[in-house]
Amino acid sequence: MKKIRVCTGSDCKKHKKYEDIVTALKKRFGDVKGTGCLGVCKKGVTVCVGKKEIVVNKPSTAASRAEKHLNDN
Secondary structure, eight states: OOOEEEEOOHHHHHSTTHHHHHHHHHHHHSOOEEEOOSSOTTSSEEEEETTEEEEEOOHHHHHHHHHHHHHOO
16 A cells, blocks of 8 residues: 655645645545655645655645545556
């Protein structure tokens, strides 16, 4: 099972929807770990799904986009 991790960099934490996105991911996937990411959080919050990094801006789309990548190989 791929792990879902959310970037905990200061840029990401400044994002106004950061807490909401983390909460949405936790609701959907249970335990979500924090991680340092290579992604830059200027455009949104970086979420790592396995080895893939996606950038999300809305809590409503965070879980569905992460799930899509979970199912990819």
